[in-house]
Amino acid sequence: QCGSASWYALSSKTASGERMNASLMTAAHRSLPFGSKVKVTNQRNGKSVVVRINDRGPFIKGRVIDLSKAAASKLGFVSSGHAPICISKSS
């Protein structure tokens, strides 16, 4: 699945009930089960990261996944705010 990613931070709990920690490799996806792991690849630079789904969203057309700031940092798009990505299942 390919599309766009952005990053976000919350002081409150995520939809899974877990409190967000901006330094963990986590993400929000509309339908994947909480706890499942996904490999996200930045199509602009080829960098990839494995994130654990612990929240719901994004609720914007064309946006596939919303990442923690730490995950966005690994993919190199903290300052630009969004990136073209593809995601695939990870074990």
Added chain:
Amino acid sequence: QCGSASWYALSSKTASGERMNASLMTAAHRSLPFGSKVKVTNQRNGKSVVVRINDRGPFIKGRVIDLSKAAASKLGFVSSGHAPICISKSS
């Protein structure tokens, strides 16, 4: 209006179309017009801040307003993540 506040950060655009800037005094409210200003007072320590509404939310029962990190910092609840607050109209 009294209830709970939390803080959040986005790399993407807010519902008003403005990009979020964590260092500005902004907030998300379910119904107040974009651009309106609201005084938010932390019931725990009496500190207050005036914020400009530029986003929609929060979509959690009992939560009245979601603030930028800078606004939460002024109210002294960045580390705790949430606070009991009251809001009132500001000019």
